[in-house]
Amino acid sequence: MLPKENGEKLRHKSEVDNLKISLLEKLYTENDPAGSVLSNADDVMQLFKATGFSLVLDGKISSSGEVPNDRQINNLVVWLKRYKGEKMFFYQSTARNV
Numbered sequence: 001m002l003p004k005e006n007g008e009k010l011r012h013k014s015e016v017d018n019l020k021i022s023l024l025e026k027l028y029t030e031n032d033p034a035g036s037v038l039s040n041a042d043d044v045m046q047l048f049k050a051t052g053f054s055l056v057l058d059g060k061i062s063s064s065g066e067v068p069n070d071r072q073i074n075n076l077v078v079w080l081k082r083y084k085g086e087k088m089f090f091y092q093s094t095a096r097n098v
Helices: 003-029 033-039 041-048 070-081
Strands: 052-057 060-065
Touching (some): 003 041, 033 041, 033 052, 033 060, 041 052, 041 060, 060 070
């Protein structure tokens, strides 16, 4: 790998690490973790390279960005509950399996 590419990768990793630290600090210092995530939605989406996300807490859906409708999110929650005890799972296309 060329030195310039190494530098760019290290710079990107540093930016991602700083973003993670910043978000974690906000989550741990604020009384409302869900509100903190939503108020920092742009950073969350940048961290996960997402165009949107939803939080479902106590049956209440809170979203930011481009997300499915509430019915679709609820269907996804039901599907995810089947894997509650598993440490990790993976699907190439979640849409085909929900």
